[in-house]
Amino acid sequence: MHLFRNAILFSALAAVLPMQASDKYEQVQNGIVLHTQAGQNVRVELLGDKLARVSAVPEGGRFTGGKSLVVLPQGKYSAFSTKDEGNRVVLKTPAMNVAVNYSDGQVSFYDSKGRLLLAENNGGRSFKPITVEGTKAYTVTQTWASPDDQEGLYGLGQHQANEWNYKGKNEELFQYNTKVSVPFVVSTGGYGVLWDSYSLCRFGNPDDYLQLGEAFTLYDKEGKKGNLTGTYTAKDGTTLVKQEPNIYFEHLKRGDLAHVVNLPEDFQFNGSKVVYEGEIEADATGTFDFILYYSGYQKVYIDNKLLVPERWRTAWNPNSYKFSAKLVKGKRTPVRIEWTPNGGVAYCGLRVYKPVTDDVKNQMRWWGEMQDMIDYYFIAGDNMDDVIHGYRTLTGKAQVMPRWAMGYWQSREKYNTQEEVLSTLKEYRKRQIPIDNIVIDWLHWKENSWGSHEFDRKRFPNPKQMVDDIHNMGGRVMISVWPKFYATTEHYKEFDRKGWMYKLAVKDSIRDWVGPGYLGSFYDAYSAGARKLFWSQMKDHYYPLGIDAWWMDASEPNIRDCVDIQYRKDLCTPTALGPSAKYFNAYALMNAEAIYDGQRTTTADDKRVFLLTRSGFAGQQRYSTATWSGDIATRWEDMRAQLTAGLNFAVSGIPFWTMDIGGFCVEDRYVAAQKEFYTTGTENADLKEWRELNTRWFQFGAFCPLYRAHGQWPFREIFNIAPETHPAYESMTYYTKLRYSLMPYIYSLNGMVHFNDYTMMRPLVMDFTADVRTRDVWDQFMFGPALMAAPVTEYNARKRDVCFPQGEVWYDFYTGKSITGGDMKTVDAPYSRMPLYVRGGSIVPFGPDIQWSDQKPAEEIKLYVYAGKDGKFTLYEDENNNYNYEKGAYATIDFLWNDAASTLTIGARKGKFPGMLAKRTFTIVKVDRNNPASFDTMPEGKKIEYGGKKVSVKL
Template sequence: MKSRTITASLLTAMLLASCAAGRYEKSERGITVNIAAETENSVRKVRLQVIDDKIIRVSATPDKKFSSDTSLVVIPPRANVEYTIAETDSTVSLSTSQLTATVSFSTGDVKFYNKDGRLIVAEADGGREFSPIEVEGTKGYTVRQVFESLDKEEGIYGLGQHQSDEFNYKGKNEELFQYNTKVSVPFIVSTDNYGILWDSYSLCRFGNPEPYKQLGQVFKLYDKDGKEGALTGTYVPAKAEEPTIVQREDSIYFEHLIRKELKHVVNLPQDFNYQGSHVTYEGEIEPSESGEFKFILYYSGYMSVFIDGKEVVPERWRTAWNPNSYKFSVNLEAGKRVPVKIQWEPNGAVAYCGLRVYSPVDDKEQMQMSWWGEMQSQIDYYFIYGEDMDDVIHGYRTLTGKAPMMAKWVMGYWQSREKYNTSDEVLSTFAEFRRRGIPIDNIVIDWLHWKQDSWGSHEFDPERFPDPKGMVDSIHNMNGRVMISVWPKFYVTTEHYKEFDKNGWMYQLPVKDSIRDWVGPGYLSSFYDAYSPDARKLFWKQIEDHYVPVGMDAWWMDASEPNIRDCTDLQYRKDLITPTALGPSTKYFNAYGLMNADAIYNGQRGINDNRVFLLTRSGFAGQQRYSTATWSGDIATRWEDMKAQISAGLNFAASGIPWWSMDIGGFCVEDRFVAAAAEFDKTGRETPDMKEWRELNTRWYQFGAFAPMFRAHGQWPYREIFNIAPENHPAYKSVVYYTNLRYDLMPYIYSLAAKTHFDDYTIMRPMVMDFTADKATRNIGDQYMFGPSLLVAPVYTYGATSREVYFPEGADWYDFYTGKEINGGQTLKVAAPYERIPLFVRSGSIIPFGPAMQWSAEKPADMINLYVYAGEDGKFVLYEDENTNYNYEKGQYAMIPFSWNDETSTLTIGKRAGQYPGMLRNRKFNIIKVSEKTPVGYGRDKKGVVVAYNGEAKNVKL
């Protein structure tokens, strides 16, 4: 088979022959391959476009030409990249210096190879599907693209942040839509050092392209009396005088409110009081085939599931107004009837539950990577290759935008609660932190700081907040910052609503269907259309006019999914926000949070030089470019929810968006904890539930101290540590210790923030990112690296005083508190006393610790305790700038490089590079070496070798 290579500069001479054959043609930045379509909806054109040496865009369409849609996610590439084209009888290939993509002339399937010719990943034969769809007069396609599974041991991570406590998505299924606690990002990164950005804004599915099915669609159902066709539902009310309801249920699908009534749950008995009730669904299921059945449980209140006599879902809880989903699998045998039982305590006046299932899928098919999109103009994805997983994320941010430098105070401690109802509460709370000497940088003013009937006015209630600017000035005078809650929601009576509405920038159906919220008597409202550039400008203008003069420092963008109404089906959620300025919401459903963040970021950048900070409940690909952090939503105050945040945060980080936070302690509180706090306030007695509440918060604060953002928030009981436990309590002591440690680590954390901006680094790191070759790390989602040096192992079990930790191969490890060395490549049960989180340091680490501080910029770090952990060579770069402005974009910053030579036991402090106004020109380093022979635990007052430094390089023998 003859092959010929054509350089881009010589392409013109050969192009006519190929064009005459009609097989491919040169297009912008690459080639377009023409495919003989087998059917009307088969692929006709496949286009490869070179973005850079390691990134290739793939587009495919059954139409005669490609869509002219502009990507909402991808920033247009700036420079052309050299590439070559090679043709055989059956394929055409496009090659850069690092990557080759080959297209089959007969099928249009694409394969990707590295520069050495190794196949990285390939589209599956016949794995591309198009089905026409038309919504609101706009035509498009429901699409699917399948990739072959070349490596069964591959690890796949990303997809945003989900709550089922899944980590490695190889062979898994995930629906990608936005909802409170669920943040969907259509990007994955693989241990085979590639990533795929699926450029779609609609409902998507990773894995199985079908929706989950009702039990009766997959199994024969039998009630508890053995009668075929349904399970038995028994509804026992809290009050004995009320009747028990027993009825047959052909499905367990009580997940959504009736659309327009918005008060009844579809399929549940309506004349029944669910508060305090007990509900049981029981009977038998009989599968028609053998294999692994994958279930998804939708639950509110307390719920457990038993199949074949085994508790497959131990008790879980969620508040009634914000249900959660949880996935589990069970192997079943064809024709064998097994008992099933669901025990449910709804724990609310309104109740939701559901149990749906996927039938077994052939293992080869399940292990393939599949992307499905509900409505797109065409198939569009970006293939990204890298030297390692960090390099892949670098490619992702090359496409979607770099993460700006966050202000230094963002990395300090944030205090919040639902909610501070008066300015006195705000000021007294912040002042109490200062009085007690507990470090803090920020306090948050949550929703309903406005008059009850004025959501969207951006005006403070003058009775509760008589002097908003004076309040904010007072916080500033205490060296703090203030973040304000700003929703894209407006009551119809507000002037701001009317200003949007007259321009056609408010969604109309919420008003037409009279959707009223939960405040007071219930007020009528809607959300603005963030897909309109002019509407975004108006949104910012209203904020600029009302909140900027008050002096607000940061913006809390709540409900940015957008969440117009909880607990409705997806179709109605789409109906509530359509049409958008760009087209039907079916096509643009998932990108609202990205558009909304654009409004604030670009708005503030236009008026001052203060670094923008947004905290948003939803996120999407590219959101990092708007200086945005995302938090994990209104999660529950349960141990299993705390554990789920670890894998959720790690996958969000692997999705390329580095700034993430969670409500430390959980947002939605179990009744028993509320009662325990009330009992303690009344009597001072620590009940068993109060004891657990304190331990839960302690463990969560310990975990939160090593998240990109360190932030407590939630419903009552109050979340300030002095309201959780008294000073002599181990909970109080531990939380204060880790808050102080967070500030001690500020030089390390701020330097990592700079590395995140300049080098596209990831701060909160799955173990697999740094130890990809160690396959034991591929399914470890409950411990992680915080930067290059710290291994963090949160404790998420009540009463636990130890836990297992895996220490990867390729490094040795030191106990942070004792300095004792641990060899890599083993799993150990380590001590985890109440007041301590297991924390370890990688050999070769260089960690700068700053002075004790009450806020992030209280004093210059003129003495840095520099801990050097021997055992291998190491490097670190200390970064410093002005902390709050954008002068770093002009090159005004300084870096001090450190390198450790383990063989010669020499630390080199390099020459300082760069400068900025107010830079500390002279300082001291207190250098403390930790080794197997000289174990040293961390302490502020440990003595080492003190070295004066004036910016010139020097070597220090240790």
């Protein structure tokens, strides 16, 4: 029985103890309830030495007893004391103090030495009654005054505006394709906050962005007050001029899903040129924060300065980008937006926040649209890892992913036939490029049968044989399963009979993009019965084939692209738990629970679950679920955005993340370049850039938790991106083989994620918090404790600046040459290699050459020991693809490096499991300033025959 099945989630209403601790507050299990002089009720519960829950309701409100979807039951905690200090009550644990003011219920958090970590503002919470679909709740705001304006704040999930440190920034939290919102932040100040809300939320400014016409006085290009000028020039030269009071063309019209709200309907946008221009006059002096919503190609000029260089997104999947401009009160400032749409539907928007003072901007503030109460968890920690440990204590441990999931994944949109799938894997094996996993994307079913979970037998004549053939080649297979069902399928009807389908999409006749367009909708994952049925249908149709992993696409849920948020709520309401406005963000979590619980019930402990979901939420790690960054674009700026997206996602406490290497949606110029190459064999300028972009992206991807290429045409197989003689091919195969050589290291990190609540992909600020420079370093990261990756994200760049954290010795991975930390250095970044460094004191195990992850056991491991300080590493091994590790069936070997004595100690093996190697060989290579050895040169080293007993080696 697995750890989380049938868990009864934490009750929000604590049991009252028989005695009263004070006439000023009520003692309850785990804490206190206080009725403030201001009329609010505040409850503080201690859940551990470093864990506190704070809940608040207005006068007349009550603490609800509903189950948290995110936080698991924590049980009784009694290792705290309560002290009345006159104007406040203080709850003390061995690791922190929590103080609550009697007057207004303000809560403050301190470490055990009395250092203030975080404090609510006086009067910093607000409640506004809201009723949706007959359900009453509150729109709430909670504000904290952070004691350190220099702190870094990270997390909030995965967003695409290329923002890193969220201190003083704003983020709207909702789920959408490429955007995954997780209401959790971690501070460099030794704490984290988990905001337990499932509704639309905002971090930072609680208000929506203003339209330009609301924030400024507008003037058109002729100087006339009231509007900007919009000039629309069609491909045929036809011109339309409009007065625009706002630039807000961000969603499709209801009932007319071919046209965008506020745009001219009789204009052909594809291939056109659009310019919005005029002047804006601010009513205040300061920094205005803009958000640009863009599809096609867009640039933005303010005060005749190019503030947004050209950005591109495909027409059907726009993106948002944030930028700021300093404006002067009363000064008329030129503004110009240049837009080249390149799709049948076009989207554009520019909105703004007015300036606020620094003290207001640097406060931490959360806003929730629909909640029963303010409800958040405070987590204290000695460091950022300790905070994430607390987060997973609350929300559940991550699982040990199957070993094959750490290998290379090949995907494309899409393999259309059984032969395409098998021939692709065969080609990898023929070329001896390591690979573990092949992915079967959407529309493997008959065109009119989405949700049937059946292969189209004309294109996939024998799915079971196909899967068997993949397994016989040492591969695994993941298949795309959507929570979407066409109304004509038996599965839709089965859900519908139980009342478990969202019906509005069918009622409104929303047809999708397939063939003539088909009617369908999504199931209600908030219903326990619907979740069981969803897995039952998968079990009946897919599971007997031997499918290894599940690709949960569109799990936001994305019933319709590019509609406004209110319509998105309408399309998926009511849920089994209440109105979608209240449960807007947690669908992917519920969907993941359906499959995880279902498969673990089906297979007991024999086969590990692996889910890849396009959306996600706090707590998903307990369901063996990874997230990828959605249908991103194929541009250098999109590659850069994946760094901030992936690193913030990692700090959000969810360890397994990946992306479409190369990007999903492809610019027309790359498509044309590939077609030209097939015709002429010529590498034109665009194809040259396409190959370099993929090369740099592969280099980056090799050091992410999951290593996976995917996208639209051109095909994304390494051998289809470039021929064998091309440097792109050499580099991509080099990093793929390196990934497999590092498998003992990577799989050990996988074990650390579960047993130590570790984070594999680590922003520098996690390990080098004291080096304040790292707080704003977003384009480098640690992959485990040893490796520092510095991806190259600029075209034709052959050098880049690298921050070397202070107090460390660093070694160039490729040469072994040492660098003393503390400086920013410009380093070489040749086409075929990404800057990669090893931290002094690291012990890195390299395994044998393999073509898939469990092709053979690592009987010979080469241990590289990087001198410069003491170090340690633990090798973790188990059976690779079952849950026996939960019963103790695993083994570890500790490596300890004494730098002063130049001695490596290999500890006695701990634990055992079926199939464990009784003996193996370790070849030890010492790297120091005088011996700059590298992985590529593979020096001889010192061989040790190891049979499980402790041994020390002088190097």
